[in-house]
Amino acid sequence: MATNPITDEMLEQYHRDGYVVARRLLDEDSLQQWLERLQAIVDGEVAPAERMLVMRDVMVVKGAVETRSRLEAVAKVQDYENDPVLWGYVNDDRLLDCVERFVGHDVFTLHTMLINKPPNVDGRHPLHQDLLYFPFRPAEKMVATWTALEPVTKENGCLVVVPGSHTGELLEHENMDWDFVNAAYWGAKGVGADAPRVHLEMDPGDTVFFHPVLIHGSGRNRTQGFRRAISAHYCATDCEWAWAGDAVLQRPYRVVRGEHAGERWSGPKRGEGTVNPLDYIPITAPVAPGRSDKAD
Ligand SMILES: O=C(O)CCC(=O)C(=O)O
Numbered sequence: 001m002a003t004n005p006i007t008d009e010m011l012e013q014y015h016r017d018g019y020v021v022a023r024r025l026l027d028e029d030s031l032q033q034w035l036e037r038l039q040a041i042v043d044g045e046v047a048p049a050e051r052m053l054v055m056r057d058v059m060v061v062k063g064a065v066e067t068r069s070r071l072e073a074v075a076k077v078q079d080y081e082n083d084p085v086l087w088g089y090v091n092d093d094r095l096l097d098c099v100e101r102f103v104g105h106d107v108f109t110l111h112t113m114l115i116n117k118p119p120n121v122d123g124r125h126p127l128h129q130d131l132l133y134f135p136f137r138p139a140e141k142m143v144a145t146w147t148a149l150e151p152v153t154k155e156n157g158c159l160v161v162v163p164g165s166h167t168g169e170l171l172e173h174e175n176m177d178w179d180f181v182n183a184a185y186w187g188a189k190g191v192g193a194d195a196p197r198v199h200l201e202m203d204p205g206d207t208v209f210f211h212p213v214l215i216h217g218s219g220r221n222r223t224q225g226f227r228r229a230i231s232a233h234y235c236a237t238d239c240e241w242a243w244a245g246d247a248v249l250q251r252p253y254r255v256v257r258g259e260h261a262g263e264r265w266s267g268p269k270r271g272e273g274t275v276n277p278l279d280y281i282p283i284t285a286p287v288a289p290g291r292s293d294k295a296d
Contacts, residue, residue, distance in 0.1 A: 006101040014102060018166030018214035021200065025094055025207040031149050034230050037085040038114050041077060042070045049082035051252055059121045059180045072118040075182050080112050081252035090232045091256055095145055102143040102209060103236045106258030108265035110134055110142060110233040117157045117227035122180045124220050126187030131170050131212040132280055135243035141236035142212045148202040149228040156227040157219045159200045159208065166211035172280045186282055188215055237265060244273035
């Protein structure tokens with residue numbers, strides 16, 4: 001039997017620091033395929049798959065920067081589970097074998113993204129915790145994967161993590177007072193400039209696995225090239241929907257391993273409403289159907 005790329009030492013590091021990097025996990029041909037697909041979607045050669053969102057950078061939307069190509073305008077492509085080529089990433093056995101080490105065998109996709117950081121836009125992602133966006137619990141049953149599609153450096157805006165921060169609470173987040181911040185890029189309150197950060201410089205194919213409570217973000221791209229990455233979040237199928245309201249069908253939530261592989265996750269339980277997202281998301285509008293700010 002092949003040995004799992006996530007060794008016991010790496011698992012220990014994940015539990016201690018909240019993240020671990022598997023070097024050269026995925027090969028260049030696979031990366032190239034996903035890069036070409038991104039280009040084809042952005043160029044309009046391929047129609048975006050059902051439920052897929054192609055998001056432009058805020059500076060482009062506001063006319064604060066001129067772009068030389070369609071790719072320079074795009075900040076990310078989200079929810080790509082229904083794209084047959086990009087699906088190859090989330091369903092890649094090399095990745096899933098690793099994911100199993102963190103959250104077990106039976107998993108579904110919680111969130112999927114291709115993140116593009118073009119030259120000339122701000123593009124920073126403030127320090128935050130991903131659990132903020134996820135209606136499932138417990139946090140220990142979720143893991144993020146983030147794979148460099150090209151060299152990722154401090155200069156072009158690599159990921160920045162605060163080691164050990166995954167053992168803390170989910171913090172309240174706030175809107176940043178920067179001139180340009182992409183939609184829903186909120187920052188964790190009270191995380192100062194003195195937080196001990198580690199910059200994750202990565203080569204193509206390197207993959208970081210991280211905990212949903214880990215404080216992380218990314219810097220500005222100060223180069224004239226792109227900084228592209230492909231990412232997914234996975235969740236164990238026995239997780240519970242914890243937000244108020246039954247918005248289970250919001251995202252594709254595709255089961256990738258286990259008895260129900262290929263199906264849409266429908267969950268063992270839903271709508272208990274033990275977690276109120278308005279406690280930590282800085283918006284006033286209801287975020288889940290059926291939720292109201294005022295108690296009747
Ligand atoms: O890729 C990036 O620049 C940041 C990604 C990130 O932090 C996230 O999507 O949660």
